[in-house]
Each structure stands twice: as structure tokens, then as C-alpha cells.
Amino acid sequence: MTTTKLSEYGEFGLIEHLTKDVLIKNKSTLKGIGDDCAILETSDLQTVITTDLLLEGIHFDLSYCPLKHLGYKAVIANLSDVYAMNATPEQITVSIGVSAKFTVEALELLYSGIKLACNKHNVDLVGGDTSASLTGLIISITAIGKVSADKVVKRDGAKINDLICVSGNLGAAYLGLQILEREKSIYTATGGAQPELSKYDYVLERQLKPEARKDIISELASLNIVPTAMIDISDGLSSELIHICSQSQVGCKIYEERIPIASETEEAAKEFDIEPLISVLNGGEDYELLFTIKISDYEKIQTLESISVIGNICSQEEGLSLVSKSGNFIELKAQGWKAL
């Protein structure tokens, strides 16, 4: 494999090299990379904007996270925030800081993942910044999306009796991370034993190559449903429910038996002696959508496999609780949970 030192390119040369095949896909992108700013056309839609900072050693570990996956996931994490506003992402900017240990080829891999996510979600890469770093890899992504004023969904609109819904299933990404961490220790301890990971494919993919739920946003639109509140699940169900309830000034009840957990997640959880529910409530990086809908919208979604109704909104005085399979009420906490 060819290795090219970063020093063979200047800053501008490197940006140009990494982005030379970037094509503009959205007509709203009037000018992409190459000026002081990107230019986006006028619009009768509202603009939403979100940004994320990812640091090596804090948010990712390159010993088990391939660079292409990392690039993909870094974009997905931002697009997920845009979808969580019921908006359509159209542009991103990507800034990276890289230390001398990275080759040009390594950055090409990173950008191949970034571009793959952009292509899949029809998003234009319109700018960014590239810098030397003294230590490791730094990725800062900003995503911009559009939504009509009557369709934008914030966290503060949940009303008493609204139904609480989640897309897909929860807790898998956290178990995927546990497996990767365990295999890393084994690899280090044994001096390089290659693990047999195929039976964990599902949870590993949920950790390494998560998806942003564009399909759910499209499905809701086609059913003419505008959620009353929405958030993406990046920090665990508990923390996200608390955000919605506190901003909407309401409480909630969710039911353990209704929480969607994949059988692969349950099996992996068993192996680690972790309660799958803990992984759901306090794990993270599932990038599913958590949203509330009016009870009158229930019929429209009840047959959809991709959406589960897990509970309902109640008054703030009733608090935030999980009703266990045995009927106990457990108070939801941002980190950890305790029996009432």
C-alpha cells in the first residue's frame, strides 16, 4: 500500500486532493468548497444547523474503528440531528486536525466514508478547514438542513396524552462497543489473537456503521404526521426522554415490555451480564428517533414495523417513569436509574 506523507501537500493542496471528486447535488448549493464561504440559495424554507466535535481517544478509538467507518459515522451523527428536527439535510462542512502519524491515504479513507454518507443522504460537502494537530485526529462537522415552517419539530412540543414512539430498536450500539473494547484487551493481552466476531455482526454494525433515519422522516411525511416533539437517541433513551419532558414541561410513562430490543442485542447483553434495558436507557449512539405524536395519529402508525409506541406523555407532576414488566415504577435518570 502506498503511503504519502501529509507534508507532501500544503494545506490547500490537501483540501483540494481530498475533495477534488466532490460533486454538488443540491440546487440549493450555489457555491461549495473554494471561497471564503460556501453560498446557499434563498429559500422559503427554514434552515436548521447543528455541529459536532469528535476527538480521537475521547469519541473514537482507531485501533478498532476503521477510518472509513469513522468518516461515515461522523457525518451520520450530524444528519441524525437534522432529521430529528423533521428537516432534510442538504450541506455539511468538515474540518479536520491531523497529526503527522496520518498519511494521505489514511485521510482518503476517512473522506471516502464522509463522501459515502453524503451520497447516501444526498448532502453536499461545501467547505471546511484542514489543520495540523499535535495529537491525533480531530473531526468537526456542521450540518445544514431545510424544513418548512409548519413542519419543523423541536423538543418542547410534547403534550399530555401524546404517544411516545421510537424507530428501530435500541441498545445495540452500546453492546457493539463493549465487544470492541473486550476484543481490544484480548488482542493487547495475547499479542495479537484475531477474534471471531461474525456472530456479533449486527451489534458491531450498529456501533461502527450506524444509520440516520431518513426513512422514518419520509414515512411520517407520507402519512402526513408531524410529531409534536422529536430528538435523536445519541445518549441513551433515558437522557433523551428527559430532554423532551423537561423542555415540554411534561412527564412520561414508558413500558419495558414495549421497548424494541433486537435478539442479537439481548444475546450479546447476556454474554456481558448486562441487563439489555440498561444498554437501552444509558447506552448511546443508536441514532434512532424518539418522538411524540398526537393520539389521533395512532392508527396511521400502528402497523408500521419500523416504529414502536413505547408509552405516553403525562403531567410533569407524575414524573418520568419506566413501568417494568413486573409492574414496578422506576424513575428515569439521566445517568443510571433507581427504583422508586
Add this chain to the structure above:
Amino acid sequence: MTTTKLSEYGEFGLIEHLTKDVLIKNKSTLKGIGDDCAILETSDLQTVITTDLLLEGIHFDLSYCPLKHLGYKAVIANLSDVYAMNATPEQITVSIGVSAKFTVEALELLYSGIKLACNKHNVDLVGGDTSASLTGLIISITAIGKVSADKVVKRDGAKINDLICVSGNLGAAYLGLQILEREKSIYTATGGAQPELSKYDYVLERQLKPEARKDIISELASLNIVPTAMIDISDGLSSELIHICSQSQVGCKIYEERIPIASETEEAAKEFDIEPLISVLNGGEDYELLFTIKISDYEKIQTLESISVIGNICSQEEGLSLVSKSGNFIELKAQGWKAL
């Protein structure tokens, strides 16, 4: 002085603490901090967007750059890019990565500079991300601005015979940096000798507390001038002229005698035995505006003290050159320059 460990706040608590006094100033900001995304209203203007990544040890040295100044300058660097599109900045997002060596009070200082720049330029802080960092301080800022479609100025519109203009004066920030670097060495070598820096006030302020030239954009608008091309001078005049000429597919001639250099810059340059012109051409961080105008606009600007006409655009075949005071032609290079 009180010192509060970052660990006393969680991620959300820290963001809330640092941004609790942020007020929304622009009616285009419908929703700021506190949801998955910020929301900006519909507009019949175009949107411009730019982003910068600043890393401790690469872009700044906290041993001589006060945190408040750093916050201010980090915002200014981005706003300068927005003005360079002839646009008005309206929103920024700020992401920071901080290691455990920083206290909450240190971050408050950083944010006081960020907020000062926002207030001065009527810009809303609408979002961001806060993360732990293994090493030092990381600042990633994205700025968004608005401009009407017929007023946006890119780098690619310079035409033969257009006049080349710069705002303010050049080269000061580079000399300011030289002084700070020298004083740091002396401080280290002598174990703490306090330098007498007051005679360098001007160049130090240009380095530590630069300004983005909002006033020039307003002045051009009031004179009904739309530059044909524009860029902000962050990397030295040479490099910025090359950007404009290469994107506009033209050449240029600039005249040494017309380049505005402050007397304080000349004095500091003498002390360091640096040719002031080198500081202008290859220094950086002046954050002045470099732009081209039609020759028919000359009368409108000729009496303005804040704008100097330094040369003119010629054909690409004629190349990019500096005409020295003695009449020699010197080819402009991105880094360094050589006699023809």
C-alpha cells in the same frame, strides 16, 4: 480567584453555564441553543457559511494569548470570512474540546471574548458542542451570514483593469507575533523577567485582538460599490492575491509604494531586521479585506483613508507581480518571493 473543576459540571451543565446569558439579537434566529439544531427563518437572501478549526499549540499559544482575546479572535476570524463575501454575519456555532487543566473560570474567560465579538458584530451564538479533550484546547467555529443574490462577492470575478484595493494596513499582526514569541523566550530564559511592551501596543493589538472589517462592507454598500472579487487577508497578501487571480484567471500588478504599512509596523520590523514588505506578503492574520473594483468606481473611493488602491488586474499571461520602489518586477509566490 475561584477555580472550579470542569468535572463539577456535566456536558449539558457546562454548555448551559457558559451560555446562560446569551441573548438572541437577530430576528432570523428562531431557535438558538437547546435543541438538536438551531433554526433560522426563511429568507429572500442567500446564506453563506464558513468554518475554522483552531488548535492549541498550532494556532495559538496560551502562554501569551489571553483566553478572552483568543475567544474574541476565533470569532473574528470567521466573521472576516463572512464579510469577505460582502455578507452580514448573523449566527455562529462554537464547539470546544477542553482538557482537565482548564477550569470553568478559564472557559468563562474564553466565552466572554466570544460573546464580546458576537455583541460587537450583532451575531447570535446558536449552538455548538462541548467535549473533553486529552490534550489542550480545541475551538471549532462555524459562522453563517446573509447577502442578497446581486451583492454576493466571490474570489472569481476580478477582470482585467480592475483596481486592487486593501483596507487598513498590512503586516502588523505578524510583527506582533514576533514580539510575543521573543518575549516568551526571554521570559523562559530569565525565569520570569517582565517585559516592557507598551511601545509595541499597536502591533500587539493587531495580533491579539484583530478586528473584522464590517465598517468597510458598510462603507462600500453606502457608496453603492459591489467589488468584483474579494477575500480576507488571513494568510498574507501574496497568498490571497494568488487565490483571487487564479480563480478569476487573471494576473495582477501591485506597487510596493502603495502598500499601506503602519509606522509602528515599520519600527518593529526594523528591530527584528525583517523587511516590512515580507511581513505584508507572507505574514498573516491581518484580517483586512483585499478586493477588486471596476475602474469606474475609483472616484467614489479615492478620498477614503481606510482603503488603499495598491495596483490593478492584468491578463493571466502577464503574471502576478509586485513592482518595487526601484521599479523592479518581483513575482508573487504563495510562500516567499523571488526576483524575476
